[in-house]
Amino acid sequence: MSDVIEPRAGARAGAASWGDRLLRVAHAGGLLLVIVLITGGASLFVPNFLSPFNQFTLTRNLGVDIIIGFGMMVVLGLGHMNLALGAIGACAAMVVGFCLQTLGLPIPLAIAGAILAGALLGALNGVLVVRTGLDSFIITLATASLYFGLMFILTRAEAFRDLPADFSALGKGRVGPYSSFLVIAGVVAAGLVVIFNFSELGRQILATGANRTAASLSGIPVNRVIIVTHALSGAIAAIAGVMVTARLASALPSIGEEWLLPSFLAPLLGGTLLAGGFVSVIGAALGAILLSVLQNTLVLLNVSGFWIQFFLGLALLAAVGIDRWRVVQTQKRGTPGR
Amino acid sequence: MTSSPLLARLLRIEWLPLLAMAVAAIIVLALISSSFFSTYNLFVMLRILSVTSLVALSQMVTIAIGQMNLAVGAIGGLVAILFGAMLELYGVPIPLAVLAAVGVGLACGAINGWLIAWTRINGFIITLAMLSVFTGLNYGITKSIPFYNMPQALKSAYDSYLGPVPMILFIPVLAALGVGFILNFTRAGRHMLAMGGNPAAAELAGISISRTTIFTHVLSGGLAGLAGVVAVARLGTAEPTIGADWLLASFAAPVIGGAALAGGYVSVIGTMIAVVLVILLENGLLLARTNPFYVQFFLGALILLAVMFNQWRARRVAMRVTTRRVVSP
Numbered sequence: 001m002s003d004v005i006e007p008r009a010g011a012r013a014g015a016a017s018w019g020d021r022l023l024r025v026a027h028a029g030g031l032l033l034v035i036v037l038i039t040g041g042a043s044l045f046v047p048n049f050l051s052p053f054n055q056f057t058l059t060r061n062l063g064v065d066i067i068i069g070f071g072m073m074v075v076l077g078l079g080h081m082n083l084a085l086g087a088i089g090a091c092a093a094m095v096v097g098f099c100l101q102t103l104g105l106p107i108p109l110a111i112a113g114a115i116l117a118g119a120l121l122g123a124l125n126g127v128l129v130v131r132t133g134l135d136s137f138i139i140t141l142a143t144a145s146l147y148f149g150l151m152f153i154l155t156r157a158e159a160f161r162d163l164p165a166d167f168s169a170l171g172k173g174r175v176g177p178y179s180s181f182l183v184i185a186g187v188v189a190a191g192l193v194v195i196f197n198f199s200e201l202g203r204q205i206l207a208t209g210a211n212r213t214a215a216s217l218s219g220i221p222v223n224r225v226i227i228v229t230h231a232l233s234g235a236i237a238a239i240a241g242v243m244v245t246a247r248l249a250s251a252l253p254s255i256g257e258e259w260l261l262p263s264f265l266a267p268l269l270g271g272t273l274l275a276g277g278f279v280s281v282i283g284a285a286l287g288a289i290l291l292s293v294l295q296n297t298l299v300l301l302n303v304s305g306f307w308i309q310f311f312l313g314l315a316l317l318a319a320v321g322i323d324r325w326r327v328v329q330t331q332k333r334g335t336p337g338r
Numbered sequence: 339m340t341s342s343p344l345l346a347r348l349l350r351i352e353w354l355p356l357l358a359m360a361v362a363a364i365i366v367l368a369l370i371s372s373s374f375f376s377t378y379n380l381f382v383m384l385r386i387l388s389v390t391s392l393v394a395l396s397q398m399v400t401i402a403i404g405q406m407n408l409a410v411g412a413i414g415g416l417v418a419i420l421f422g423a424m425l426e427l428y429g430v431p432i433p434l435a436v437l438a439a440v441g442v443g444l445a446c447g448a449i450n451g452w453l454i455a456w457t458r459i460n461g462f463i464i465t466l467a468m469l470s471v472f473t474g475l476n477y478g479i480t481k482s483i484p485f486y487n488m489p490q491a492l493k494s495a496y497d498s499y500l501g502p503v504p505m506i507l508f509i510p511v512l513a514a515l516g517v518g519f520i521l522n523f524t525r526a527g528r529h530m531l532a533m534g535g536n537p538a539a540a541e542l543a544g545i546s547i548s549r550t551t552i553f554t555h556v557l558s559g560g561l562a563g564l565a566g567v568v569a570v571a572r573l574g575t576a577e578p579t580i581g582a583d584w585l586l587a588s589f590a591a592p593v594i595g596g597a598a599l600a601g602g603y604v605s606v607i608g609t610m611i612a613v614v615l616v617i618l619l620e621n622g623l624l625l626a627r628t629n630p631f632y633v634q635f636f637l638g639a640l641i642l643l644a645v646m647f648n649q650w651r652a653r654r655v656a657m658r659v660t661t662r663r664v665v666s667p
Contacts (some may be wrong), residue, residue: 132646135599137406138589142641145586151637157631261470264463274460306481310474316467320459 122234424577443563
């Protein structure tokens with residue numbers, strides 16, 4: 001991971017200059033423009049795109065995708081990764097299923113239990129990263145296997161299908177024509193905006209991601225910050241796991257298997273850096289919107305599901321390529337604030 | 339270094355503890371199960387080794403330069419189905435099809451390497467995107483339907499013997515020797531390790547980062563493609579799902595074998611022993627008739643334990659040794 005590029009060194013932790021802020025707004029604006037163009041085109045030319053049914057399913061998937069992206073985004077702020085995101089989501093799904101079906105707990109308690117379990121598994125990732133000093137990539141790759149394996153062993157890969165109707169009703173909630181999952185995503189987004197812009201923790205995460213040694217020297221409890229951030233990532237993954245469980249009206253062990261690509265796509269499209277020290281909550285949400293709209297449009301255009309992954313890969317390449325090109329152009333002219 | 343104790347001296351050979359673990363595992367398995375040393379069981383393990391060793395080496399070379407190739411499995415899968423299509427649909431002679439298939443792997447790696455070198459974007463993102471592109475191509479072409487009719491000659495070549503030695507034993511041995519030779523005795527290999535150790539210093543020393551990146555990814559793609567071809571021969575069908583579950587194994591073996599994810603240090607011998615160790619673990623759980631899900635759990639645990647041990651060993655060695663070899667043979 002030594003070839004990490006740092007295009008917006010000034011836009012990292014600490015006071016951002018006006019030039020950097022402008023660059024960020026330009027990035028989000030560019031993303032928004034692409035989304036508006038695709039949505040506008042789809043509304044005009046793709047039949048059924050605006051149908052109430054499609055708007056509902058689109059926004060329901062979108063709500064989950066946004067939250068999955070957030071789960072990766074918070075650890076990217078540290079310059080870390082969480083490849084166990086899907087495994088934690090699956091574990092949380094099974095916990096909520098177990099609490100509801102086997103223990104018969106009330107719904108809020110079951111959901112709280114699942115989120116707590118996710119936070120604990122995430123915290124374990126953080127503790128392992130801190131204690132061993134190893135790359136979070138390899139730690140979470142190993143724990144992903146560990147958590148999936150443990151969950152399969154404990155549940156014998158059997159799904160929980162007899163969930164209370166009130167719980168599965170959560171997946172059918174509507175706000176106007178849209179899914180109420182968007183509200184959940186909005187609440188989580190608001191919480192993250194507060195954390196990263198107005199809280200001590202957010203500043204500490206970004207400072208640690210930008211330069212761990214400097215952060216440590218300036219008195220930030222780096223190890224604690226890492227553990228808390230991984231716990232936050234686990235809790236967010238658990239929220240997504242519970243949402244998918246409500247949508248499917250059953251807790252399946254296969255939940256989370258396909259989260260890897262979208263979890264990276266949304267924040268990276270949104271301008272979050274792999275190197276750490278910078279995150280964009282709005283950007284990650286916009287990235288997820290772009291993904292979902294693109295995916296939905298391709299499905300409606302009868303593009304075979306097999307090709308959609310191909311186009312998503314190209315979209316990621318195009319997005320990071322354009323971003324890189326823009327940074328190079330800006331640097332040629334001399335970035336203000338550098 | 340004159341009077342270093344035996345433990346420290348042994349710790350310096352980083353694959354020795356792994357070898358001890360593998361030998362111990364073999365002894366335990368032989369004691370537990372009478373069928374462990376059966377020809378059938380040994381052949382089963384050898385068949386797995388023929389594919390997994392190539393997958394591990396494919397990832398190892400990118401780790402050597404401090405990058406990753408998340409598309410190893412995707413390249414293997416794409417090559418596998420194109421190989422199958424050449425044999426079934428177009429009746430291409432087997433040797434020609436193997437060459438063409440490996441060529442596709444090299445080309446996929448070249449695209450990865452060129453994109454990384456040209457855009458200077460982190461290799462993780464590029465290969466993640468190409469993972470999606472290659473897998474999408476694979477499923478788009480096959481619509482998820484395997485090519486079933488592989489020529490009998492392919493299967494019989496795969497299962498043939500050279501005297502008493504099964505042919506498939508040559509695949510991991512030759513591949514390991516080849517990669518070991520490149521890393522230790524060629525200019526390109528030295529450039530790879532130098533770049534992995536410190537890209538800035540390597541560039542100042544006149545090493546072309548772009549060319550080294552592209553070379554490494556071509557090598558990685560070629561090995562992944564070869565793994566795809568061998569997987570088709572092993573299964574007897576060209577399935578689109580080949581490679582889908584290679585990601586964990588590809589990182590597990592090099593990292594257990596002592597490679598530093600930051601780059602600059604890999605061990606071919608360590609990686610190969612680690613592959614054997616992982617196969618023994620799977621085989622042991624299989625012979626003990628445990629639930630297959632235990633494999634995933636124990637593999638995760640094994641990776642964690644191995645990387646922690648490697649780190650402890652590295653600290654011990656760093657305390658005593660001032661000079662350091664760059665790569666073990």
